[in-house]
Amino acid sequence: MNETIKLLKVRRSAPAANLRHPGPDARELQTLLEIASRVPDHGKLAPWRFIVFQGEGRDRAGKIAADAYLEGNPDADARRLEAESKRFSLAPLVIGVVSTASAHEKIPEWEQMLSAGAVCMNIIVAANALGFSSVWLTEWCAYDRTFLGRIGLADAERIAGFIHIGRVEAAREDRPRPALGDIVTEF
Numbered sequence: 001m002n003e004t005i006k007l008l009k010v011r012r013s014a015p016a017a018n019l020r021h022p023g024p025d026a027r028e029l030q031t032l033l034e035i036a037s038r039v040p041d042h043g044k045l046a047p048w049r050f051i052v053f054q055g056e057g058r059d060r061a062g063k064i065a066a067d068a069y070l071e072g073n074p075d076a077d078a079r080r081l082e083a084e085s086k087r088f089s090l091a092p093l094v095i096g097v098v099s100t101a102s103a104h105e106k107i108p109e110w111e112q113m114l115s116a117g118a119v120c121m122n123i124i125v126a127a128n129a130l131g132f133s134s135v136w137l138t139e140w141c142a143y144d145r146t147f148l149g150r151i152g153l154a155d156a157e158r159i160a161g162f163i164h165i166g167r168v169e170a171a172r173e174d175r176p177r178p179a180l181g182d183i184v185t186e187f
């Protein structure tokens, strides 16, 4: 079977906590980012940008997440805050995909957002093709303007996903997939 088809037929996300070092090296990261930017994009607007969290940057992002969480939840317990502070350090690499979609005279904003989703999926496929596992997460912090502002998002920007990337020891069993009979019709 063709290698790409083989990969796509078995690819499965891994929990972020299972994603281990070593993460992608500088060259692999460059490949991931290049492939991320090679997606269908109506109007060639490039309505997305990427934030790389690796090394110590992951801990700084986690601290920002924990602080923002505490500000929104003053009763948060120490255990929760500790978990929040590790949110970006579970995997060796996290790529934040930012949708910069905006009103445009010809290209609907919806299509610009879909292009950001394609970026996320391209990163996932490329990471898996390079031998890594990954997971596409958003969680509360993708919607928290305090957190987003502090990691550098403008008010109109949104997170399409945080793609966590690392290595797993063993592949997980697949989950049930929708039956094609339930989702496909012929016209």
Ligand SMILES: Cc1cc2nc3c(=O)[nH]c(=O)nc-3n(C[C@H](O)[C@H](O)[C@H](O)COP(=O)(O)O)c2cc1C
Pocket (backbone or CB within 6 Å): 011, 012, 013, 014, 135, 136, 137, 138, 139, 140, 160, 161, 175
């Ligand atoms: C836009 C988007 C956001 C997601 N956010 C989360 C999340 O915040 N938390 C979570 O547990 N799963 C989240 N998921 C789901 C995980 O990516 C999930 O593990 C994945 O859909 C499993 O699919 P797979 O088995 O085909 O890899 C999200 C998925 C998408 C598409």
